[in-house]
Amino acid sequence: MLYLRLLRRPYVTRLLTGSLIGRMPGAMAALAIALTLREAGSGYRLVGVATGVFAVAGAVGGPLLGRLVDRTGQQRVLIVSAVVSGAGYALLAVAPGSAYAIVAGAVVAGAAAPPLEPCLRALWPALVDKDQLESAYAVDAGAQEVMFIAGPLAVAGVAALGPAPLALWLAAGLGLLGSVVMATAEPSRSWRTEVRDAHWLGPLRSPGLLLLLTALFGAGWAVGTFNVFSVAYAEAHSVPGGAGTLMALSALGALLGAVTYGALGWAAAARHKAVLLASGMAATYWLVALVPGPAGACLVAVGTGVFFAPLLTVAFGLVGELAPEGTVTEAFAWLVTLIGGGIAAGSAVAGLLLAGSTLTAAAAVGACGVTAGALVLAFAHSGLTANHPAGEASRVS
Structure with a gap:
């Protein structure tokens, strides 16, 4: 409903x-x-x-x-x-x-x-x-x-x-x-926008936003390593549908996570939720590093997405709050860029490792990336302080 x-x-x-x-x-x-x-x-x-x-x-x-x-x-x-x-x-x-x-x-x-x-x-x-804004972000992330x-x-x-x-x-x-x-x-x-921003750094002059984007780069890094890990894993193990199955299961987990999170109405400060969700995502990626058998790998693949989509949902709200007035669209674009950049970097590093190392090493590097992101949020969560209430920087007239 x-x-x-x-x-x-x-x-x-x-x-x-x-x-x-x-x-x-x-x-x-x-x-x-x-x-x-x-x-x-x-x-x-x-x-x-x-x-x-x-x-x-x-x-x-x-x-x-x-x-x-x-x-x-x-x-x-x-x-x-x-x-x-x-x-x-x-x-x-x-x-x-x-x-x-x-x-x-x-x-x-x-x-x-x-x-x-x-x-x-x-x-x-x-x-x-x-009171519907977080659910809207969850629908967005799930879709x-x-x-x-x-x-x-x-x-x-x-x-x-x-x-x-x-x-x-x-x-x-x-x-x-x-x-x-x-x-x-x-x-x-x-x-x-209510205010036309003229600062050359735009939203990047917000320290809190920079911290958040850095953490999300780590989350994207983990996703990128998993994409490459899935290909190598499917070559070494019998997985119905190969790497595509593992990636689809991760996406399914993200969809389930977004829908569940949006329906829960979790009453906690956004910065605290971000720390917990990033930590949960890190834990699932360390499970990937155990390189379980095909059945376990499929379950873990679902888990890799379960925390990622809710983390994005919380991040959407924080970006809207942390972005200086007049920069909200650019701030959301930077979020897309940093996550995409993390995925690209993680994919590249995982590919290099798999050329001369093991599946465990490639997966562990991905887990290290999202763990580092969780630590950034944990030790700097007091810096994730809103510059203005969500939505105040823009209007529909």
Whole structure:
């Protein structure tokens, strides 16, 4: 009933649906680019470069677009960036045989990816009552896990029915469709920040926000190591469905964690909840380092997600509180960037370790990352003090 009441609020279903449709390309890109390039005869080195460039471009472009939203509003930025990003996907689709076109397309598609995720989170305080805000963030986090399950499945389905570049065209279309659905909704059209921030550091001048982002980098690091660990584990052990099963189970755990957390109504200070959830996530990743048998690995895989989504839910609320006035969208974009950067770094380190070491070593490095994040939150939790109440920095007029 709690979630039904939330989804019945004006514009909530439309904005959540539009945001998820428009963010599907992010869940499709790595696999769609890889399949397209391999079908065109490219080697794995170019595949790695293209997907890496896409991720880095997105990490750089996200905060810049978020800052632009904070200064000019959501509608124009969302639609223009969706068109430009779609052009990048189109370039990848029509010229998969050209290394220059591949790199250029990956840069444009990644850097211009519409900032739907931070825009939606900036809107939540104006869409729901204060006592529903944490549940809204939980729905957001849980729905994101569904997207990361559906995205690769959509690519696989399209590639099975026709040429692989069709998945890139689909990504371009979904990005534009979702952006239009969201940007034309009244709350998005009328959203403005109360204060125009002019400081060159933007939200990064908040010490508390920097601490939180550092901790979330550690959580992302653990997720990245688990993704690579899953591939190596499935090669060494008989797991039905291979690495995809372990990753899907982790996403399922995150979905279950988000839904359960949002329904509990846990009454505690957000900074205390962040410490406990990060500690729980660290404990599950140390279980991964035990490298259990296939049945145990599947159970542990679910556990890796159970604490991650609630941690993100709490983090969403803290970001809204810690961001200086006039910087909330950029602050949410930095959250996306730091988690994504952590995933990329963790994946790279785990890959290097697996080339010359054991599954246990790779998993332990992931556990160390999220443990370090939990320690940052534990020893600096007094620094996670709000600059202003959640939602005060923006309005819908």
